[in-house]
Amino acid sequence: MADNHNEGHIGYPGYFGVFAILVAGTIFTYFSSFWDLDSIFPGANTLLALLIAFTKMTCVMLFFMHVYWSPRLIWLSVVASLFWLAIMFAYTMQDYFTRGSGVFSS
Amino acid sequence: MASHEGTHEEFHYHAPGLQHQFEDMKQQEESVSIGMWMFLVQEIMFFGGLFSAYLVFRSRFPLAFAEGSNHLDPFWGGLNTLVLIVSSLTMALTVFYAQRGNRNMQVLMIVLTMIFGATFLGVKLIEYTDKYNNGLIPVTGWNKRIKDTGASEHTAETSPAKDAAFVLPLVETRTSAAESATHEIHPNPKGEFQWNYGSHVFDYAIEKEKTSGKAYLTQSERIGYFSNGAFDPNKYRDKIRIFFYIYFVMTGLHALHMIIGLGVMVWLLWAAFRGTFSSDYYAPVEMSGLYWHFVDIVWIFLFPLLYLLGRHFLHS
Amino acid sequence: MQTSSWVPLFPEAASSFAWQVDALYFYLILISVAFTIPIVAAIFFFMVRYREKEKFATPDEMHGSIVLETVWSIIPFVISMTIFLGGAYVYYNQYRMPEDGMEVYVVGKQWMWKLQHSTGQREINELHVPVGRKVKLTMTTEDVLHDFSIPAFRTKADVVPGRYTYLWFEATKPGKYHLFCAEYCGLNHSGMGGWIYVMEQRDFDNWLAGNESGGTPVQQGQDLFENKLGCASCHAGGADQRGAKLEGIYNKEVRLVGGQTVIADDAYIRNSILNPSSQIVEGYQPIMPTFKGQVTEEQLVSLVAYIKSLSGVTGAAPTGTGTTGSSTMQGTSTNTNSTVAPRADRGNSNTQGSNPNAPATRPEPGRNNQ
């Protein structure tokens, strides 16, 4: 966290720049959802939308939430929580994805 | 909810000045910010549970999810996203001015943040009302009860019923939010969850399967939508209902966080108005900011995951 | 299970892969002993050898040793990997379904097992299988999670509503083995068990042919009531039971739901067994499954005789009371798919039918005054 008030923010241009990115991202997400990317491979639409969402999240975290200027511990806790989310999703889904081929169900 | 009393504590917790257990201001600020981040970590995991539930059912019944999602209105959803982003900006600026010790701009920014936050909730209210009118709340009896006569209990006037030809749900629900009467009124005496919008995404997928050899239905869908061989609208409706259940739980919890955020803002406004914060002491502003931005981030993910599924099925 | 020794240490092993499980078990016991003895011995030795001689002594320091740490990290890891591989191998044998298995359908229900052979015979809480044949169970449940567990065969599998799960075994020893429900399923969980009868092929064929054992109608009825049909799981007394009390009802008036009363005579008892929901006794839920097609005419007679005997009345019942005679004639093998082999996904959203405690009927006790 910012110790003195000269760092820990990026001034008007920075804030509005980030803001612009976020708005652009939102609009892009909106319209991209109308393209049939799923014909490329199923879930491509969602993938794209999520990529944009991640970019937006990164912007907000780094600059609005000042992670960029924060001690390593903060970085660590952010990364760790995302990592644990990944664990939860991955290990839950590995069951569901292998279910059909599993001998328990037909 | 207890966790949020938790946040409140975070904020009451440092009145200006040094707490007895700390040596200096730096140590106190450091502790508070780490504490806040740990709190955010647990918030992430809290929503994470919901997201994994979403993930499981989305991967099992993508078509039903797309079907349901097509009845959510991306216009309102997108609008809300923008509103939240703006409020995030103003919140960030609040911290900026707090660091600068600029009291008036602080107050202004906090007020703006609160206005946008309230706007967000207002829009959600509109959306929920639409669901209420169209019998899309998954709980029996929580929807508008419409007598078999076709006239609703609340609004006596009935507009000319449109034939069931399915207009783009995008357009339809936007208007339907305003007056739910423009499309056919479906009797719903018990206020049950009902799905009167056909199985367009499903039909589309089947069509695609016929034309292109590729499989468009998942294993669970081949079991979950059919009863002995034939497509079963009821079973399809049940899957759509799961989508709306997840939609309401997720957005509901998110809205709850917004409300708590607003509560925090009220306190923050009061403190800022009294000129509590200076370039040396602005931790509470920053902490409230972190919370506010977190709620924003959650919505950044909710928007595409709930509102924009399979749009292209019907709109490309 | 063996009852010879007064304290049983080891369950009977009666399936083709039971020995593998036992082997794994002994391997692990071996490892445990191999770890426990040195450590405990060392601890005791240290405890004696290095006991406090002088108050507040300061023995010379000793920091860790990387070598030791690596050694006692690697060795357990290697051993645990052998355990994992062995376990995975056995697990695979236990759950890889045979192609040529003899099919049996299993439906769990609070609190009884309903089984049906592919040849049509139905059983309740009992399963007769031939020795030396692979048997494949296709299982699901009408209500909550259950678990079909046969310790003597060293296998079990949860039974999940809305899904099929599978289990297979090949019995190697004729005999009578415990069947348990191993997943907690509510009130009478510990009563939801039965027996697996492993028979020589010849006896099994006889059994399929359906030879009834001897005994008076009342005895047979009691057997049916308590074991074969599992009526007892709901109707055997007790304040918490879900089924109507049967003691002393014979030829008494019974108040039905809806107010009217009937005399509980043979015809009524018989009708209640065959289509229970038609005449519900006041104060009970319509949850009893129909036994139509599962009980033969003879069995009905014995059942009625037994229920009469509960009221102290003896004497066999008149066969085939005209009222329901026709409905009982549909044979066992005709409606195979009706009760067993359920849908893989119960689509309709009201399944509270078979559910005693659905909030629709009996909500959270806090919110009503029961």
Add this chain to the structure above:
Amino acid sequence: MQNVDAIGSADLTGPTKTNYLSNGFTLKSWLLTKDHKRIAIMYLITISLFFMAGGLYAATIRLELLTPDTDLLTSATYNKVFTQHGILMIFFFLIPSIPAVLGNFLLPIMIGAKDLALPRINLLSLYIYWIGGALTVYALLQGGVDTGWTFYTPYSTTFSNSYVMAVGLGIFINGFSSILTGLNFIVTVHTMRAPGMTWFRLPLFVWAQYATSLVMILGTPVIAITVLLLAIERTVQVGIFDPAIGGDPILFQHMFWFYSHPAVYIMVLPGMGVVSELISNFSRKKIFGYEFIAFSSIAIAVFGFLVWGHHMFVSGQSIYAGMVFSFLTMVVAIPSAIKMFNWSATLYKGSISYDTPMLYGLGFMGLFLIGGLTGLFLGSLGLVVHLTDTYFVVAHFHYVMVGGQVIAYLGGLHYWWPKMTGRMYSEFWGKVSAMLVFIGFNLTFFPQFILGYQGMPRRYASYPAELQVLNIFSTAGASVLAVGFIMPLIYLVHSLFYGKKAPDNPWMLPGLEWRTSSPPPTENFEKMPVVTWEAYEFGEESGLDLDEARRRESVTTVS
């Protein structure tokens, strides 16, 4: 509160300077305190009550199982009894036991801080705990809950006709109590360490608490949301767990065990921390392989999140998932093994004294060894198919939970009792009860391993007659165990009034908590300590005046 005020008044008699107990006697000074030590004492009293309640349930269970039939209890009652035993013991005793009582009291002192970093949050967590506990107790008094502590759907959502909602809400609320505690500990360890107290000078107890807190932060929110979904589904009959409407009961198990398996480590890691303290201090020898024990705690905390599926090997999850989870289960066994070896090695060439806490410590080593090894049985796929849901599982987790956490908790309680209350307990009775607990425990739970392999399913109110003999053993052992647990209650309370005053450092140990008065003053230290010694140094460099201590000792022994 009775005991607590009594502690204070007992302390008044001495000429001591004001400590945290004598600093205000009004109820208000307790209920609104920000002092971590007073909060710890209040936790201690509450969880002791919950422990007694849970213990009564346990006794009832063993009595019912004395005979094969359901003669003492009906099945309905039995189901409620074992459910409530589980819920009280796990959510309201085991999880808060060591962190909320010993951790709360000692963590700040051990790192040389005046208090936890967020004292109000600490108090808040106590109140949240009380609210959650009150709700649960209310539900139990109303008629209890019969779903088993695992709340498996669809039984808990649709079929159970008991107070699932109230209890679920209680657990939901209680969860935030442990979240806030964990949050507080993490912040404190990061920011509140005294000058010179580097990470590798931290006592291993602190390391264990830190690892536990990580699990609390990352795991507990998930059970919160899971219970919330369960509650919604139960109230409005719409949800994602009931297959009747397209839901999936297995998903509930995934979400439940994502927390509840790591929770097992919440329940044993702090115990390991306590035992590291006991073993090292009572053999007056630097712990063997400090770094390895410290990092193995963290490793357990991390790997603990990767193995939850081993509770679901027969639940209908895919076998491939089963194999992955089994593999990781084997991996997570390694750190525990490392700890075990290091503890044993620490005894080597020590100067071991057999005070009560050390007896508990050694007992822990024995029991946890068996608990851990039988864990391998349950991690090995082929075997677990036969063993899961039988008494083997029951025996295993009691060896880990009771033989691990409860024993360690008692050991720690005895170890720090002089510091917490300023009174010495009766060493003789302490030793006797330690012995009784050890013997009674083994007699109770070892037969259950055999029962388990026999195939006796858990949660059975009645069982096949041929299994009675072993059950009689078990019940007999339980009665011994009960005596062993009741005795400390008596002589510890007795010591509050009649115990002789405890010196500041009865065992001449180097830890910071022994360098302040007993009981400590409100801000823990007269002046901020500066740490110049490594952890577990018993020699001169620790700055302890051992000769003085020996002289004092000889005097006391002569007189």
